[in-house]
Amino acid sequence: xxxxxxxxxxxxxxxxxxxxxxxxxxxxxxxxxxxxxxxxxxxxxxxxxxxxxxxxxxxxxxxxxxxxxxxxxxxxxxxxxxxxxxxxxxxxxxxxxxxxxxxxxxxxxxxxxxxxxxxxxxxxxxxxxxxxxxxxxxxxxxxxxxxxxxxxxxxxxxxxxxxxxxxxxxxxxxxxxxxxxxxxxxxxxxxxxxxxxxxxxxxxxxxxxxxxxxxxxxxxxxxxxxxxxxxxxxxxxxxxxxxxxxxxxxxxxxxxxxxxxxxxxxxxxxxxxxxxxxxxxxxxxxxxxxxxxxxxxxxxxxxxxxxxxxxxxxxxxxxxxxxxxxxxxxxxxxxxxxxxxxxxxxxxxxxxxxxxxxxxxxxxxxxxxxxxxxxxxxxxxxxxxxxxxxxxxxxxxxxxxxxxxxx
Amino acid sequence: xxxxxxxxxxxxxxxxxxxxxxxxxxxxxxxxxxxxxxxxxxxxxxxxxxxxxxxxxxxxxxxxxxxxxxxxxxxxxxxxxxxxxxxxxxxxxxxxxxxxxxxxxxxxxxxxxxxxxxxxxxxxxxxxxxxxxxxxxxxxxxxxxxxxxxxxxxxxxxxxxxxxxxxxxxxxxxxxxxxxxxxxxxxxxxxxxxxxxxxxxxxxxxxxxxxxxxxxxxxxxxxxxxxxxxxxxx
Ligand SMILES: Nc1ncnc2c1ncn2[C@@H]1O[C@H](COP(=O)(O)OP(=O)(O)O)[C@@H](O)[C@H]1O
Ligand SMILES: [Mg+2]
Numbered sequence: 137x138x139x140x141x142x143x144x145x146x147x148x149x150x151x152x153x154x155x156x157x158x159x160x161x162x163x164x165x166x167x168x169x170x171x172x173x174x175x176x177x178x179x180x181x182x183x184x185x186x187x188x189x190x191x192x193x194x195x196x197x198x199x200x201x202x203x204x205x206x207x208x209x210x211x212x213x214x215x216x217x218x219x220x221x222x223x224x225x226x227x228x229x230x231x232x233x234x235x236x237x238x239x240x241x242x243x244x245x246x247x248x249x250x251x252x253x254x255x256x257x258x259x260x261x262x263x264x265x266x267x268x269x270x271x272x273x274x275x276x277x278x279x280x281x282x283x284x285x286x287x288x289x290x291x292x293x294x295x296x297x298x299x300x301x302x303x304x305x306x307x308x309x310x311x312x313x314x315x316x317x318x319x320x321x322x323x324x325x326x327x328x329x330x331x332x333x334x335x336x337x338x339x340x341x342x343x344x345x346x347x348x349x350x351x352x353x354x355x356x357x358x359x360x361x362x363x364x365x366x367x368x369x370x371x372x373x374x375x376x377x378x379x380x381x382x383x384x385x386x387x388x389x390x391x392x393x394x395x396x397x398x399x400x401x402x403x404x405x406x407x408x409x410x411x412x413x414x415x416x417x418x419x420x421x422x423x424x425x426x427x428x429x430x431x432x433x434x435x436x437x438x439x440x441x442x443x444x445x446x447x448x449x450x451x452x453x454x455x456x457x458x459x460x461x462x463x464x465x466x467x468x469x470x471x472x473x474x475x476x477x478x479x480x481x482x483x484x485x486x487x488x489x490x491x492x493x494x495x496x497x498x499x500x501x502x503x504x505x506x507x508x509x510x511x512x513x514x515x516x517x518x519x520x521x522x523x524x525x526x527x528x529x530x531x532x533x534x535x536x537x538x539x540x541x542x543x
Numbered sequence: 544x545x546x547x548x549x550x551x552x553x554x555x556x557x558x559x560x561x562x563x564x565x566x567x568x569x570x571x572x573x574x575x576x577x578x579x580x581x582x583x584x585x586x587x588x589x590x591x592x593x594x595x596x597x598x599x600x601x602x603x604x605x606x607x608x609x610x611x612x613x614x615x616x617x618x619x620x621x622x623x624x625x626x627x628x629x630x631x632x633x634x635x636x637x638x639x640x641x642x643x644x645x646x647x648x649x650x651x652x653x654x655x656x657x658x659x660x661x662x663x664x665x666x667x668x669x670x671x672x673x674x675x676x677x678x679x680x681x682x683x684x685x686x687x688x689x690x691x692x693x694x695x696x697x698x699x700x701x702x703x704x705x706x707x708x709x710x711x712x713x714x715x716x717x718x719x720x721x722x723x724x725x726x727x728x729x730x731x732x733x734x735x736x737x738x739x740x741x742x743x744x745x746x747x748x749x750x751x752x753x754x755x756x757x758x759x760x761x762x763x764x765x766x767x768x769x770x771x772x773x774x775x776x777x
Binding site: 438439451537538 | 594597599600621623624626628631632634638640641643644651652654655656686699700703725
């Protein structure tokens with residue numbers, strides 16, 4: 137093997153210029169591929185973490201069937217089993233209880249359908265900084281008689297201001313009538329009109345008494361220490377909780393975001409595909425030339441007693457050397473750039489920035505420094521290089537000894 | 544017992560299209576310690592014959608028996624090992640491995656044979672000394688003259704301690720001085736160490752050095768000095 141590596145290494149530098157050009161093309165492709173991936177992953181991570189913290193969390197736990205039929209009758213008792221299951225899963229950084237239902241909100245002449253969300257204000261604050269969205273009045277705490285938080289859109293529609301009273305009327309747990317009146321404790325503003333116009337928050341105790349659902353919840357929204365653990369946590373919860381529960385991940389619950397990411401991702405993959413083709417042709421051309429111009433040399437080596445498989449090994453080693461040199465130097469060159477942009481993300485400006493803000497996402501383009509990006513790009517490029525060497529390898533295995541020696 | 548025995552050997556190229564009968568029933572045998580020239584006009588079948596004897600190509604019919612084994616029946620993979628253990632090759636255009644130094648070129652084949660480092664070192668020095676190239680040990684082939692390269696090629700062929708060495712027109716690319724040096728070295732090795740050399744040539748001076756001359760014509764043995772025929776016709 138030492139002998140073969142020596143041959144391969146020296147052969148590589150026989151035509152220094154050609155090898156350097158090939159290396160440069162691999163290197164450029166690796167740099168671009170890692171940069172593209174790192175931006176995409178970084179931006180998606182940012183979008184997802186923003187989006188899930190304003191809505192479902194990475195994972196939600198419900199009674200089985202709740203997601204398809206979101207009524208208070210599909211709520212669950214916040215009992216020990218589920219609490220323990222969540223507490224015993226160390227990868228969960230936060231579990232946020234909610235009790236959600238729909239009601240009619242009216243004030244004087246005006247009525248509007250709203251989504252009533254019973255929350256643990258401290259936990260909600262931790263998850264998405266809800267308290268900071270209050271533009272007038274005060275945030276609430278987790279006890280009864282706290283009053284209600286309404287969006288500024290709804291407040292305007294119902295002509296409400298701080299201290300006014302809002303009447304909620306809806307269906308409570310198991311067919312009871314839910315009715316109550318609440319003082320406006322705070323008015324919040326979200327970047328999304330949809331939320332401003334139809335969302336109201338009560339403390340959990342207030343929501344529970346309104347809906348006649350003591351100690352009940354419709355969901356736990358879970359935040360994770362590391363979003364990559366989402367599958368692991370899901371599986372482990374599905375395992376611990378029995379079949380009366382459902383454990384759903386954000387892509388199921390937020391299809392729009394998922395589709396947006398998938399669409400953008402597909403664009404990135406096409407770019408990568410083009411880069412890979414560049415690598416493939418560069419390596420293919422070089423290895424093919426290196427093989428063809430050494431035909432006779434190869435024939436001589438076989439004649440004096442070298443097995444073809446050893447020659448094939450030499451060419452594979454040459455390919456691996458080119459691939460690894462290009463990949464490693466590319467990764468080393470691009471890493472500081474990616475790291476810098478991870479710590480100091482590029483900021484979006486103008487219309488793009490506004491769109492982001494409307495979705496509740498910081499208008500930043502952070503890169504990801506996930507080592508798996510480097511690893512997967514490296515492995516992919518190496519595989520492509522090796523696949524490009526298949527034809528030369530096949531040729532080595534097939535060429536006619538006596539005829540080649542004569543040339 | 545002969546080192547090589549060739550029986551009724553034929554080789555037809557392009558069997559399906561325009562058949563070329565390169566060898567037409569050749570019978571020959573070679574003993575240990577021979578210094579034999581295969582001669583004849585261009586196209587008479589010298590290269591084809593040497594290729595068959597070296598196991599580099601398969602004949603159309605007939606046998607090539609080396610060390611009691613008919614190599615025409617061996618599969619290509621066995622043939623590689625067989626060549627490595629039994630046959631030395633010298634080529635017309637030297638064909639050293641350009642990325643390896645003189646020492647490495649000679650080592651190469653012994654490393655393939657799996658010989659010990661000590662044995663390899665000793666033999667490299669011995670052979671380079673015999674070839675008068677000790678001062679070129681760490682030089683790459685492109686810095687050597689043609690004659691020097693061909694001497695390295697002889698050393699390489701000898702390195703594996705083969706039963707015999709085949710050389711297809713080894714002097715065709717050399718000037719007359721280099722030709723003479725090379726042949727003297729080969730003749731010397733043949734004398735002192737009983738190395739068996741079988742080479743093709745159409746150079747009269749090379750033939751003059753040969754102990755035995757086999758003349759081919761149209762793929763047949765016309766004359767063989769061992770059977771005395773050459774003297775009658777000469
Ligand atoms: N690969 C081949 N395909 C077809 N014909 C060949 C091939 N190799 C050699 N020949 C023919 O076989 C005959 C013998 O060739 P060769 O053994 O090379 O002769 P020499 O070495 O004596 O010049 C010639 O007529 C030559 O044209
Ligand atoms: Mg010839």
